[in-house]
Amino acid sequence: MEWQPDEQGLQQVLQLLKDSQSPDTATQRAVQEKLEQLNQFPDFNNYLIFVLTSLKSEDEPTRSLSGLILKNNVKAHYQNFPPNVADFIKRECLNNIGDPSPLIRATIGILITTIASKGELQTWPELLPQLCNLLNSEDYNTCEGSFGALQKICEDSSELLDSDALNRPLNIMIPKFLQFFKHCSPKIRSHAIACVNQFIIGRAQALMDNIDTFIESLFALAGDEDSEVRKNVCRALVMLLEVRIDRLIPHMHSIIQYMLQRTQDPDENVALEACEFWLTLAEQPICKEALSGHLVQLIPILVNGMKYSEIDIILLKGDVEEDETIPDSEQDIKPRFHKSRTVTLQHEGGEGEEGEDIDEDEDDDDDTLSDWNLRKCSAAALDVLANVFREELLPHLLPLLKGLLFHPDWVIKESGILVLGAIAEGCMQGMVPYLPELIPHLIQCLCDKKALVRSIACWTLSRYAHWVVSQPPDAHLKPLMTELLKRILDGNKRVQEAACRYSSYFITYVHLSCLTLRSYILLTHLIFSKEHLRTLWDTISTTKWNELKDEDKDLFPLLECLSSVATALQSGFLPYCEPVYQRCVTLVQKTLAQAMMYSQQPDQYEAPDKDFMIVALDLLSGLAEGLGGHVDTLVARSNIMTLLFQCMQDTMPEVRQSSFALLGDLTKACFPHVKPCIAEFMPILGTNLNPEFISVCNNATWAIGEICMQMGVEMQPYIAMVLNQLVEIINRPNTPKTLLENTGYCTLILLITVLTHLCPLPEVAPMLPQFIRPWCTSLRNIRDNEEKDSAFRGICMMIGVNPGGVVQDFIFFCDAVASWVNPKDDLRDMFYKILHGFKEQVGEENWQQFSEQFPPLLKERLAACYGV
Numbered sequence: 005m006e007w008q009p010d011e012q013g014l015q016q017v018l019q020l021l022k023d024s025q026s027p028d029t030a031t032q033r034a035v036q037e038k039l040e041q042l043n044q045f046p047d048f049n050n051y052l053i054f055v056l057t058s059l060k061s062e063d064e065p066t067r068s069l070s071g072l073i074l075k076n077n078v079k080a081h082y083q084n085f086p087p088n089v090a091d092f093i094k095r096e097c098l099n100n101i102g103d104p105s106p107l108i109r110a111t112i113g114i115l116i117t118t119i120a121s122k123g124e125l126q127t128w129p130e131l132l133p134q135l136c137n138l139l140n141s142e143d144y145n146t147c148e149g150s151f152g153a154l155q156k157i158c159e160d161s162s163e164l165l166d167s168d169a170l171n172r173p174l175n176i177m178i179p180k181f182l183q184f185f186k187h188c189s190p191k192i193r194s195h196a197i198a199c200v201n202q203f204i205i206g207r208a209q210a211l212m213d214n215i216d217t218f219i220e221s222l223f224a225l226a227g228d229e230d231s232e233v234r235k236n237v238c239r240a241l242v243m244l245l246e247v248r249i250d251r252l253i254p255h256m257h258s259i260i261q262y263m264l265q266r267t268q269d270p271d272e273n274v275a276l277e278a279c280e281f282w283l284t285l286a287e288q289p290i291c292k293e294a295l296s297g298h299l300v301q302l303i304p305i306l307v308n309g310m311k312y313s314e315i316d317i318i319l320l321k322g323d324v325e326e327d328e329t330i331p332d333s334e335q336d337i338k339p340r341f342h343k344s345r346t347v348t349l350q351h352e353g354g355e356g357e358e359g360e361d362i363d364e365d366e367d368d369d370d371d372t373l374s375d376w377n378l379r380k381c382s383a384a385a386l387d388v389l390a391n392v393f394r395e396e397l398l399p400h401l402l403p404l405l406k407g408l409l410f411h412p413d414w415v416i417k418e419s420g421i422l423v424l425g426a427i428a429e430g431c432m433q434g435m436v437p438y439l440p441e442l443i444p445h446l447i448q449c450l451c452d453k454k455a456l457v458r459s460i461a462c463w464t465l466s467r468y469a470h471w472v473v474s475q476p477p478d479a480h481l482k483p484l485m486t487e488l489l490k491r492i493l494d495g496n497k498r499v500q501e502a503a504c505r506y507s508s509y510f511i512t513y514v515h516l517s518c519l520t521l522r523s524y525i526l527l528t529h530l531i532f533s534k535e536h537l538r539t540l541w542d543t544i545s546t547t548k549w550n551e552l553k554d555e556d557k558d559l560f561p562l563l564e565c566l567s568s569v570a571t572a573l574q575s576g577f578l579p580y581c582e583p584v585y586q587r588c589v590t591l592v593q594k595t596l597a598q599a600m601m602y603s604q605q606p607d608q609y610e611a612p613d614k615d616f617m618i619v620a621l622d623l624l625s626g627l628a629e630g631l632g633g634h635v636d637t638l639v640a641r642s643n644i645m646t647l648l649f650q651c652m653q654d655t656m657p658e659v660r661q662s663s664f665a666l667l668g669d670l671t672k673a674c675f676p677h678v679k680p681c682i683a684e685f686m687p688i689l690g691t692n693l694n695p696e697f698i699s700v701c702n703n704a705t706w707a708i709g710e711i712c713m714q715m716g717v718e719m720q721p722y723i724a725m726v727l728n729q730l731v732e733i734i735n736r737p738n739t740p741k742t743l744l745e746n747t748g749y750c751t752l753i754l755l756i757t758v759l760t761h762l763c764p765l766p767e768v769a770p771m772l773p774q775f776i777r778p779w780c781t782s783l784r785n786i787r788d789n790e791e792k793d794s795a796f797r798g799i800c801m802m803i804g805v806n807p808g809g810v811v812q813d814f815i816f817f818c819d820a821v822a823s824w825v826n827p828k829d830d831l832r833d834m835f836y837k838i839l840h841g842f843k844e845q846v847g848e849e850n851w852q853q854f855s856e857q858f859p860p861l862l863k864e865r866l867a868a869c870y871g872v
Contacts (some may be wrong), residue, residue: 008595017055020035024073026484046085047089056115074115082119082122094131155202182217183202185197197222219255239280240276241281263278275378279385295389303698306385309381310423311416315568395434397430401431421446424464450487455494504562505564505565523852552683577627589620592644598610617659627672628666646665662703664703689726735774735775773810777822818862819862
């Protein structure tokens, strides 16, 4: 018999659903306790599906809430549902997918998708055929509800639908979806395109077999009156540009003309999807050829898209100039996210060396609007196109730019400053003649009466930091830094934050710029003269440092700025370091304490904002890097090592990322304080060698490498904890470059330790073939330095023990050897012996055949440097 609810039980469930909509905290807590109790009874889920699908006398929000509670139960406990309960829920979902209420249909669709995601697609064979059959229903609600469910399934299970595990249902589904591109309902048309779109990036075979029909159908919908349909058409074309550009090239002129129209679509969501097209096209080899004739149309459209919309200005409080004294309400406070510190080795073309990379593209011009919008997309598109076309872009842009930068309307003027910043990287060479005039204008804009103009001027100036610091200091750097310091005292919070953040850019550029020693000393003296430093510190300490509470998010940019100051000033920061260090330790301690209280009593305590702990850990890293051995006294008087042990085990990856960066810096600066903790720290580092969390893994490998250099022979007990994972990472396909650099470096430091101090050669030498190729390809990109020297000595010693381990990949070793500009004499001798030994082993004729594979530059370099 079909299950039927008990009336009394049904009334209890309905009362619970009513109570759960109460705003009262105590009532909510009681509801949660009751839900936990009822979840012990399997047929509680029958009541929930009954309310959702059959109790049409109830109001829609209550019915929908019942379905959402059931969805959560499915996510948490579905494997414990009795078969009869699971079957009842499935049956009710399919029987009611055409409910007259759009809210109920959507809720049922979500529930179906959640069940499917629990591995049920394989054990619910009737689901997909039945949903596809229901698409043919003459009842609109049934068709729309079925399509809504199918769209969610396609989003969540795209790979599974294209697999043999389900006998490739896409072979039937894709042609079915394509038929509905011509449906009379725009909602159905939109569903159909969205379903097919899920399979573009994965190049599903069923879609590739129907690719021409798909593209023709998209073209037929190009002028659709429905904005959601147009949005999905644009999204499809953007993805096709990435994976099947061959099919679009014959129509590229028409597609570009269409996208030019849609980027100006009155619906901003459509315009945003269309704007993505230019970002994707910029990555394609045909970009320059395809777009050259269209720049005259495209550039003004992108520039126009970079203006703040009216809603942006309202959200940003663009008409509120002085808000420093206005307390932030909870509604006003947008979560601010601090970008955790990632350590990198110095490689060819890079700016950083075991410190923070400068990457302007990571810093948004108006990051308080966290959502990706047309303004941001237009700016990003202009940025990437500037990198493609370089100076060729300027004839289309400069006439517009002059009118924008000096426009009386502040919104247009602000967009012009954004344009100037967006083209900085790609068009730098062509902009140089104009910068002596433009930079003073931007410095003047730091004093503009509009706060949003002042803040964008901070960002754009940071984009030209490299050029500014390369000029005579009195020309631009001195007035710029003077004005930026004043902006830290600005009456507007957004400007204060921008000034703090982008002051640190100039500080870091001065610190890392490849200038002569004399120029470096001159610039450092200019920016960090006692007068300027005292001004900066007095400003921070009197107006912000003491005023801001530990829970105030305005601390973030302040601490970021101080981190750059401390790193650049090194021992010059000593007079100011103690209160900074102590506050950082306090922030970490408070956050950890709040996290513990929340985990023990979540109903009484709020979860902490761990960004406070992250930014504090990063400033401690800056202090350790800048002060070096001088940080020893501060560490000795604090419990930072205990706190660090807790942070390294935090559930939040960004906390662990910053913890490992700090561990590496403390290892370099004051290893005696780290050494007693190694036995506890190494297992944690080993478990974090997981490339799923790239930055965490990156920092963990770097910290291990620093520890190895300090430990030497004492590292032996810990090698087994990390060596296999590192070899596995270095062989993993698509591992990011920065991770490979640190991993390659760290792996070899470990092997050097094994080889030179411990010498269990029979155990280690057989591992050489497992990593020699990726090791060579990653380390070849690192500039000549001590770490690279140590790493290559280690690999040469291993080749000496196991020469057969390098035979299959010897060309990669040759290439890595050729990457050295000036190796030390004894290292050069090691390279010489290995190369000539290999040549003698294979014989002259075989060597000639082998060396014919070399690129000409490699062949010339090996012949010139090593005579092979």
